[in-house]
Amino acid sequence: MSNQPEQTFEHAIEANKDRIYRICRIYAVSPIEPKDLFQEVVFQAWKSYPQFACRSSIGTWIYRIALNVCLRSKMRLDKENERKVQVESIQFLPNTEGEDPAQKEKYSALRECISTLTESNRTLIILYLEELGYKEIAEVMGLTENHVAVKMKRIRAQLLDCITNKLK
């Protein structure tokens, strides 16, 4: 039977799986697939879990881990990341309904627009799209709330401008 911290971890991963996957989808660079990155995030989160100090919410902590793992993978900062972690108890099933073509087009446009941003702006906008408050974004990024607020205004305008042009 699982004890309390283990259950907390399981629940946190279950509750945040879609968020982690969305981040992985943005950062996965061939030959690494979003699902490889997802498994790596879950593995690294479990590895780092003893260091989780409850100073922030577990959701915010998972964002930190996900972004840090994804960034390291993208920048090839870890040799270990080149090795794929396969966790058999995590399954990825293709959505039977299939992806709506209009939605797919919009997502491609959004992805392209996000990729034009600088690395730090990209991370900020991802957290914003995840509907994190400025305080939480500041915590994840290691910036002040004020800086996040000022920057976000500019990045949002840039992103909206880009996507509007793409979807014209």
Add this chain to the structure above:
Amino acid sequence: MLDKELKDIWRNSSQKEKIKFDLSRLLIDLNTKMEHLEKTIRRRDFREITACVIGFFLFGYFAYEIPFPITKAACIFAMFYFLYVVYRIKKAERKDSESGLSLSFRDQLVSRKIHLTRQADLLNSVLYWYVLPPFIMNIVFILGLGDPTVYHWEPRLLHLLPLTTPEKIKTIIILALFYSLIVWLNKRAVQKTLNPAIQEVKRVLKELENDLKSSTFDV
């Protein structure tokens, strides 16, 4: 386009695949992976320590067997060197392997930069801490070899030892080439892998710092 629409596009992007966890096995799987990773590291350390232990006893035997005082001294220094390498491996084992992934985006980059710079410095300086000590010991060992007949010394492997001056020079040149190769391989690893990674981290940090400055200016 509105913010809300943007967020909807983003939120729907996770519908591509459905993720299912077998929660009864998830932690068991994760722990198995972690143990596997730890075992790989332990096996690597064990191999390196075993090589040092073999080296230690081999040179201990040489120190006991070889009669030439300078060569004997070189063997004893070599034994101390092997102990030093074991100490370094054990020290590295004890160091907390905390990955820094729980840190904020910015702190994690700073910590990564420090870690990668340290690694690059370590590899760039292999000449001084990894290559020169054994190379000097090898030279002393070789130059210390004298005439075995003076000591009435006739071991079975005598023919393997470089006893004449041309043999000694040839052996030293081969060793110099071998150690140069080690230095070159390490320098190449720094150039090819570590330096680009450090530059990349610096670039993102600079972006973040410039953003901070411009945001402050905007405020």
